[in-house]
Amino acid sequence: MSEATPKFKITIDGHTVEVDPGTTILNAARLLGGDSVPPAMCYYTSLKGSGGKCRTCLVEVSKGSEKDPRPMPKLVASCSTTVMDGMEIKNKSSQRVLDARSGVVEMLLINHPLDCPICDQAGECHLQDLAYEHGKSNTRYEFERRTFEKLDIGEYIKLHMTRCILCYRCVYTANQLTDKREHGVLKRGDAAEIGTFIENNLTNDFIGNVIDVCPVGALTDKTFRFRSRVWYTKPMDVHRDCPTCSGKAVAWMIGDEVARVTARKDQFGEVKEFICNDCRFHKKEKSDWTIEGPRHIDRTSVISANHYELEIPKHTPLLNKA
Amino acid sequence: MARKLLLEHAQVEGIHTYDVYRKNGGYKAVEKALKSMSPEDVVEEVKKSGLRGRGGAGFPTGMKWSFIAKPEGVPRHLLCNADESEPGTFKDRYLMEKIPHLLIEGMIVSSYALGCNSSYIYIRGEYMYVLQILERAIAEAYANGWLGKNIQGSGYDLDLHVSPGAGAYICGEETALIESLEGKRGNPRMKPPFPAVQGLWARPTVVNNVETIAAVVPIVNEGGDSYAAIGVGKSTGTKLISASGNINKPGVYEIELGVSVEEFIYSDQYCGGMKNGKRIKACVPGGSSVPILPHYLITKTAAGESRLMTYESLADGGFASGSMLGSGGFIVYDEDQCIVRNTWNFSRFYHHESCGQCSPCREGTGWMEKVLHRLEYGHGKMEDIDLLWDIQRQIEGNTICPLGDAAAWPVAAAIRHFREEFEWHVNEPKRCLETNYGLVKEKTFESVNA
Numbered sequence: 001m002s003e004a005t006p007k008f009k010i011t012i013d014g015h016t017v018e019v020d021p022g023t024t025i026l027n028a029a030r031l032l033g034g035d036s037v038p039p040a041m042c043y044y045t046s047l048k049g050s051g052g053k054c055r056t057c058l059v060e061v062s063k064g065s066e067k068d069p070r071p072m073p074k075l076v077a078s079c080s081t082t083v084m085d086g087m088e089i090k091n092k093s094s095q096r097v098l099d100a101r102s103g104v105v106e107m108l109l110i111n112h113p114l115d116c117p118i119c120d121q122a123g124e125c126h127l128q129d130l131a132y133e134h135g136k137s138n139t140r141y142e143f144e145r146r147t148f149e150k151l152d153i154g155e156y157i158k159l160h161m162t163r164c165i166l167c168y169r170c171v172y173t174a175n176q177l178t179d180k181r182e183h184g185v186l187k188r189g190d191a192a193e194i195g196t197f198i199e200n201n202l203t204n205d206f207i208g209n210v211i212d213v214c215p216v217g218a219l220t221d222k223t224f225r226f227r228s229r230v231w232y233t234k235p236m237d238v239h240r241d242c243p244t245c246s247g248k249a250v251a252w253m254i255g256d257e258v259a260r261v262t263a264r265k266d267q268f269g270e271v272k273e274f275i276c277n278d279c280r281f282h283k284k285e286k287s288d289w290t291i292e293g294p295r296h297i298d299r300t301s302v303i304s305a306n307h308y309e310l311e312i313p314k315h316t317p318l319l320n321k322a
Numbered sequence: 323m324a325r326k327l328l329l330e331h332a333q334v335e336g337i338h339t340y341d342v343y344r345k346n347g348g349y350k351a352v353e354k355a356l357k358s359m360s361p362e363d364v365v366e367e368v369k370k371s372g373l374r375g376r377g378g379a380g381f382p383t384g385m386k387w388s389f390i391a392k393p394e395g396v397p398r399h400l401l402c403n404a405d406e407s408e409p410g411t412f413k414d415r416y417l418m419e420k421i422p423h424l425l426i427e428g429m430i431v432s433s434y435a436l437g438c439n440s441s442y443i444y445i446r447g448e449y450m451y452v453l454q455i456l457e458r459a460i461a462e463a464y465a466n467g468w469l470g471k472n473i474q475g476s477g478y479d480l481d482l483h484v485s486p487g488a489g490a491y492i493c494g495e496e497t498a499l500i501e502s503l504e505g506k507r508g509n510p511r512m513k514p515p516f517p518a519v520q521g522l523w524a525r526p527t528v529v530n531n532v533e534t535i536a537a538v539v540p541i542v543n544e545g546g547d548s549y550a551a552i553g554v555g556k557s558t559g560t561k562l563i564s565a566s567g568n569i570n571k572p573g574v575y576e577i578e579l580g581v582s583v584e585e586f587i588y589s590d591q592y593c594g595g596m597k598n599g600k601r602i603k604a605c606v607p608g609g610s611s612v613p614i615l616p617h618y619l620i621t622k623t624a625a626g627e628s629r630l631m632t633y634e635s636l637a638d639g640g641f642a643s644g645s646m647l648g649s650g651g652f653i654v655y656d657e658d659q660c661i662v663r664n665t666w667n668f669s670r671f672y673h674h675e676s677c678g679q680c681s682p683c684r685e686g687t688g689w690m691e692k693v694l695h696r697l698e699y700g701h702g703k704m705e706d707i708d709l710l711w712d713i714q715r716q717i718e719g720n721t722i723c724p725l726g727d728a729a730a731w732p733v734a735a736a737i738r739h740f741r742e743e744f745e746w747h748v749n750e751p752k753r754c755l756e757t758n759y760g761l762v763k764e765k766t767f768e769s770v771n772a
């Protein structure tokens with residue numbers, strides 16, 4: 001028997017947790033849960049290489065480690081900084097972090113259309129949630145916003161770059177699903193866009209998962225788009241015997257009708273088991289599925305505002321005002 | 323007379339050819355290193371020399387070299403950063419164009435010190451003609467047995483490749499350079515892992531600036547101590563300065579670190595003073611990324627001491643009253659130049675060059691440019707100045723790579739030292755537009771606002 005590897009003891013906003021060496025600050029915070037968890041718009045556990053880009057997860061390291069207690073001079077991206085033994089981290093207890101985060105949110109919103117009421121993602125959009133919690137109540141941006149034409153990428157997926165926050169999650173998803181590079185980022189800076197290069201169709205059996213990893217309404221399901229607001233649908237945990245994937249999914253029902261199928265997301269909005277296109281786009285009959293029961297939506301999200309038990313965020317709804 | 327270690331022979335007829343270069347003492351450092359020094363000896367001399375990276379950050383080169391990981395059986399790489407795209411900086415081009423063999427010689431000696439058998443020069447795409455000069459020189463070096471297998475019978479092998487970029491400033495950032503060299507989109511990587519551990523193709527890699535690598539040649543020839551004898555404190559040796567702006571003699575100068583800024587601007591050996599007898603208004607001493615200095619902080623520090631051309635003295639006073647030596651892009655502004663216009667111009671550059679990976683830089687650089695444009699063209703509001711201050715603060719320190727800081731610092735420094743000029747743009751939009759350099763005749767206020 002090998003000896004158990006020693007654990008690292010770290011503190012986030014005064015709460016202590018022991019984690020394995022190599023754990024990131026974000027994942028340590030997720031073990032603690034609650035207010036310790038920084039928001040993450042680009043990191044995605046199952047996507048290799050993801051993280052570091054959106055900068056919403058910045059935290060302050062007020063003590064580097066037991067051995068070298070010096071604080072880190074800059075805020076660090078918690079999703080891509082690993083813990084050291086004795087590290088002390090400030091998330092919500094640091095004004096610097098809160099300021100930087102509201103700064104990042106402001107940046108993410110300056111070129112984002114403020115038209116949540118007509119966006120298909122409204123209600124399950126991480127940016128919307130983030131803006132409720134960290135956004136300022138008015139915009140200081142007085143210039144024309146960046147806009148793009150909507151694109152069909154493949155038979156089932158719509159890309160609306162105007163809403164994209166360039167988190168690269170869909171890029172990593174596509175890259176990690178296939179050997180071919182057929183989906184990536186073109187151009188640079190704020191002209192950068194997600195693209196399939198010469199309007200390729202994305203055809204991989206699992207490509208539908210780019211919809212689930214997208215934190216905003218940039219990638220949406222053409223078989224569902226605008227059929228209903230999500231909060232009028234009832235999410236049910238369902239499964240089926242699928243030869244391609246696990247067959248474990250969520251069916252979003254309107255009455256007896258399956259309006260949409262997605263993979264199951266955890267409380268941090270991440271899919272642990274990706275589902276195949278067949279389950280997602282073709283199994284739209286109630287009889288296709290075995291229903292397990294109503295899905296519990298953990299995230300404090302705008303979805304909860306309508307028919308879930310969680311508390312509604314109290315801040316002024318920024319986006320609906322615009 | 324100041325000593326020249328790099329450009330000593332730059333004016334010799336035909337120095338770009340192998341024969342002339344060799345006749346003027348070329349490739350002696352390679353001979354010396356391969357025949358009488360171990361790789362560790364070379365690293366030791368570089369450490370003793372106190373040489374600091376000439377690409378902008380000023381990190382001690384010997385220390386950087388000693389960090390390179392040496393796992394058994396894994397090749398290591400030396401990459402020369404010839405991407406030189408910072409506005410105001412053009413020294414590497416001059417060096418490569420005039421004396422390409424000096425860089426090649428430096429690459430051989432440095433690769434030997436690091437134990438690399440294939441090394442790369444990543445050159446800015448716009449320098450295509452320089453690439454051709456380098457390729458010709460490399461072919462000569464191969465033909466004369468300074469590159470390839472078993473160099474000069476020493477048993478040491480080295481292949482040297484030149485690879486052009488495709489027009490992106492960001493590919494000068496070392497990890498973006500590595501991505502680009504691997505054939506990928508030039509996005510900076512997250513660190514750690516650092517290139518010294520996982521760089522090109524996940525192998526241990528050192529990235530150094532052209533001038534840094536060239537400086538290794540005199541260090542090996544004359545010894546680290548002799549190099550360290552030049553300069554002041556931790557600023558040792560000589561440095562190439564790209565001087566531009568409203569001076570009598572713009573150009574590339576090799577200075578001994580430690581000469582005073584006053585001497586550099588006013589003596590005939592260097593910039594030759596201000597053009598047309600105008601007064602000096604401001605100076606950006608280290609390339610567009612570093613803070614701009616107002617006239618009263620250029621030749622003297624806030625404490626009243628003479629300001630020197632060294633890493634330390636130029637930074638004296640921190641960002642409140644100092645700047646940085648940076649890459650040595652020394653830009654001088656006379657009394658007719660508009661700081662708002664200059665700041666807008668710089669911010670336009672950073673907006674254009676942001677890779678767009680991280681949100682504060684991607685969105686913030688464009689926002690700053692738009693606000694500065696509005697101020698410059700007479701539509702600004704007083705709140706815009708504070709807004710700019712906020713935006714740059716929201717970017718600085720919060721991004722993946724230093725381009726975010728590089729975009730933020732010039733804006734912060736311009737507001738810090740020239741706030742009145744921004745306010746003047748708001749209060750007197752018409753007058754300031756008419757006074758602005760270059761706009762006086764071609765465009766009237768009305769035509770710009772039409």
Ligand SMILES: Cc1cc2nc3c(=O)[nH]c(=O)nc-3n(C[C@H](O)[C@H](O)[C@H](O)COP(=O)(O)O)c2cc1C
Pocket residue numbers: 374375376377378379380381383386403404405406407408491492493494495496497529530531532534535723724725728
């Ligand atoms: C946006 C950006 C652009 C850069 N461009 C260059 C460049 O063109 N040439 C260069 O030598 N270093 C450049 N650097 C610095 C490099 O990342 C790196 O620090 C340098 O090449 C190291 O070499 P040195 O230690 O010899 O200075 C740049 C850095 C950043 C952040």
Ligand code: SF4
Pocket residue numbers: 163164165166167168169170171194210213214215216218219
């Ligand atoms: S389309 Fe969605 S998943 Fe892809 S980069 Fe944009 S926001 Fe991220």
Ligand code: SF4
Pocket residue numbers: 492509510675676677678679680681683684721722723724725726727
């Ligand atoms: S700071 Fe700017 S250039 Fe650097 S990685 Fe971020 S977006 Fe790219």
Ligand code: FES
Pocket residue numbers: 039040041042043051052053054055056057058077078079080
């Ligand atoms: S989640 Fe960490 S930077 Fe985006």
